[in-house]
Amino acid sequence: MKAPDLALIGFVAIIIIILAFAAVVLWQVLAGTIKLDGLIAELDPAKPSDYGKASLSRFQFLLFTFVVAGLFLLLSIETGAFVNVPGDVLGLIGISSGTFVVSKAVSNQANKPDQANEPHQRKRT
Amino acid sequence: MQQFAQIFGYCLLAWLFALAAIIALRMLSGKIPVQGLLTTAGGAADPERVQTLFVTAFVIGALIIDLPGSVERRSLPEIPQSLLLLLAGSNSLYLGGKIARTQVATSQRARRSSRRAVRGLRRLRKPSSDATG
Numbered sequence: 001m002k003a004p005d006l007a008l009i010g011f012v013a014i015i016i017i018i019l020a021f022a023a024v025v026l027w028q029v030l031a032g033t034i035k036l037d038g039l040i041a042e043l044d045p046a047k048p049s050d051y052g053k054a055s056l057s058r059f060q061f062l063l064f065t066f067v068v069a070g071l072f073l074l075l076s077i078e079t080g081a082f083v084n085v086p087g088d089v090l091g092l093i094g095i096s097s098g099t100f101v102v103s104k105a106v107s108n109q110a111n112k113p114d115q116a117n118e119p120h121q122r123k124r125t
Numbered sequence: 126m127q128q129f130a131q132i133f134g135y136c137l138l139a140w141l142f143a144l145a146a147i148i149a150l151r152m153l154s155g156k157i158p159v160q161g162l163l164t165t166a167g168g169a170a171d172p173e174r175v176q177t178l179f180v181t182a183f184v185i186g187a188l189i190i191d192l193p194g195s196v197e198r199r200s201l202p203e204i205p206q207s208l209l210l211l212l213a214g215s216n217s218l219y220l221g222g223k224i225a226r227t228q229v230a231t232s233q234r235a236r237r238s239s240r241r242a243v244r245g246l247r248r249l250r251k252p253s254s255d256a257t258g
Contacts, residue, residue, distance in 0.1 A: 007126075008126055008129075011126060011129060011130075012129060015129060015132075015133045018133075019133070019136055019137075019140075022136075022137070022140045023140075026140060026143055026144065026147075029144070029147055030147065036147075036148060036151060036156075036157055037156065037157060037158070039148065039157055040152075040157060040158075040159065040162075041157070041158045041159075051158050052158075052161070053160065053161030053162075053164075053166060054158055054159045054160060054161050054162040055162075056162055056163075056174050056177055056178065056219065057216075057219070059159075059162060060177065060178075060181045060216075062148070063181060063185060064181075064184075064185075066141065066145050067185050067188060067189075068188075068201070069141060070138070070141055070142070070145075071188065071189075071192065071195075071201055071202065072201060073134060073137055073138045073141065074138060075192075075195055075196060075199075075200075075201065076134060077131060077134040077135060077138065078196050079196065079199050080127065080131075081199070083195070083199050083200050083201055084198075084199065084200035084201065085200075085201050086200060086201055086203050086204075088203055088204040088205075088206070088209060089201050089202070089203075089204060091204075091209050092184065092204055092209060092212065095209070095212055095213050095216055096212075096216070098216075099216040099219070099220060102220050103219075103220060103223060106220070106223055106224055106227050107227075109227070110227040110230065110231055
């Protein structure tokens, strides 16, 4: 067996493995094993088992991720090679992810007093 | 090998679109909750959130409009600095509003719990004063 043939077989094997992983993830999402309920929502501090309000920073981060990833893939297929990622696009993702992190920190900070009060309430009952 | 790479790329793109479609459909059907995306915790419309959503849509539109030029440049669409500043300002405004509202809600909750504690203390004192009196 020649070296180029071996490389081709290896390449096809890697493609099949990655696509199998992708298919499994998609199947599990469709079947409901991988839950997406809390994708853009935050846990309700009053009922920690339920999802409360939807978070705009999560939604924005999700949108930018899909748009940038989709455009990167599309342009890479079109040009036949990896395309450059300008600093502006990285800045865009950075701003969005930074907002998401700060928003999450603010929400967690706001929910802290409730959790601190819980043991007292339990003791009283 | 080039053909295989292209097929792989199209498969990944299809996977990404399928995932996006599933998320969009679940959001439409209500399985992924979107309540409160544009409102405060109290249910009132939140102007900071509305403007952030508009700016986000605007930035995505700018990215997609520049798509034909980016094929020639072999690069992802370039975003003008002014647009990035607009997004940063918009997100800062959103965060500022969220922090301010959270502070108000937290202080109100603290006031309520301190009032409750004072009431509890008064209740505890009453029987003891009755016993001594």
